[in-house]
Amino acid sequence: MHDDDEVGGRVTLATVAKEAGVSMPTVSKVLNGRSDVSRATRTKVERLLETHGYRRRGQSVSRSPLIEIVFHELDSVWSMELIRGVENVAKENRATVALTESGTRHTPAPDWLPGVLQRRPLGVVLVFSALPKDVKRRLRAAAIPFVVIDPAGDPDPDVPSVGSANWAGGLAATRHLTDLGHERVAIITGPEDMLCSLARLDGYRSALALAGLETDPRLTRFGDFHVRGGFTHAVELLDGPDRPTAIFAGSDLQALGVLEAARVRGLRVPEDLSVVGYDDVPPAQWSSPPLTTVHQPLRHMAEEAARMLLRPDAPGTAAQRIELATHLVVRQSTAPPERA
Template sequence: MMASTESHQTNGGTKVRLSDIARQTGYSLATVSKALNGKGDISETARQAIDKALKDSGYVRRNSPERQQRTIEVVFRDFDTIWALEVIRGILEESRRHGINVMIVPSGDRKHPDPAWAKGIIERQPIGAILVFSNLTDSERSLLQSHNIPFVVFDPSGNPALDDLSVQADNWMGGVIATRHLLELGHKRIGIITGPDEMLCSRARLDGYSAALAERGIPTSPELIAEGDFTTPGGYEGAMALLEDEQNRPTAIFAGSDLQAMGVYEAARQLKIRIPEDLSVIGFDDIQTAAYMGPALTTVRQPLQDMASTAARMIIDTTEGRQIQKRVILSTSLVVRDSTQRLAHAKA
């Protein structure tokens, strides 16, 4: 069989046969070949043992013709929002400069790609993958590494593994500067609509909010915290929960995303609450439409396109053998517009 004679040179120049790997691991040539080619019909134990033997031997896989197409896969849960379009734009612009194609792949949920994705990417052989919010299981990570497919976790939903490449904004400082801005305007009763609690960026923004309040000796009040999902409907629901009690309404709301801030605007409109006269609102992201909302939205800018182009460049640099920083955190900044103002009767 072809598998019995197939051999590759190691990085040191010594030829390694698949039959050597089979003999070393105790698995058949067919099983070794399946592990090598990413087939799914072998046990995880066998795959990990064979992958380790291949790696320890210095076995170098040939790049398939498909790999020469130079494609980066971008794994998204959903890409029908303005936020997603800005991320895609940044990846496309950086990839285009290097003559690389981009493929958008829908993921299973906000924390993990569809289970079939890992098998499919081995067959498609892109030069790398960008996972938006998603993390991989240990077996999926091992599978990609064994096939020399680097990946970058964009805005990770949890703490990435030590060896994972990742890029994100400074979400904690973003939460701090948003809340400080409202405090400096005299607001003390500040509501917040977070993102999903299981997402790292959401928790970091909430922690920044709490830290800024603590600087002024203001305790974090659970009744002023509403969990959202970074969408406009989630922002609307969170705002209605915070604003429905007229006697205990916050004077300002920090929305964990600009899309959620849009939902706050709609809730305020329905409740006949004026922005910013009765309620100051600050968002997070600075998507393109933020400046055109009525009133124009004060927000924390996270450089989405820069983050996205950085993720693409990390893939390209890894493929071309350049040394890179494994974890990149880009700064956030305050963009003051018309949706926040000094609280009436507050001291300047």
């Protein structure tokens, strides 16, 4: 795949070694993530590699036929869709997927990085929003392309990323409900500190305004993207005065919690309550009733990210941003409101 790398690589490394005033083996050690190099030397060499890497990225070292995907946390539905996307592209390119769970909440623990540097993959797909400066510098120094899949809708301007259209998704979900005739529409969006939650909420508000409806602040909730949060907020919404006839849940898992809340309160879906999810992960098709939801193209997003890595002009420097469209999938959890 990169048959010319060796030649191009050696020229660069010799130049860097000369400019840094160190030996070629020392530059190699830095490139390979070895620990037996002083911190000062490593930083000096990395900075030079980064500079030269800008011009030679993707061609400066020989590569293992691996595409890495790094998660902060493997969860069962989201992660699998992303893995499948990367695996599709890996298979097309006779490469293998290497998978790492970094084990922290939003950013990767630094301990995954030396492994990546040693393995010299074709590239790295990172599934989280915030990427420490140090990580960016070291990946660029080693000329390893990387792309962030940005589920939170909060792209680092300095990093190439793939996201999807959260505002438009929130708008489409809510318009579907107002088009059916719902006037009391609640939203359980995601956590307050994630931009995707705010974008979906703004889409919801705009759809209500387009339908000539006021936004009732009592009908706006911030969830946790999990079943439990959807359940708890839905029970409160259904127990309140003048209960909503429709709930736009900010994720499919939250929507499953809403279905359970409806069951516990003796309400039928969709006859007594319409429910719209978000994501369109497989459980949305398996629920009872199957969920109307906003399709977030997770697998496609992962495929795009992996393809970006494999391009001759693979990113790592220029902050490309690809945003894929979302669209509504109508199944059986929504219907016109029954007139009381």
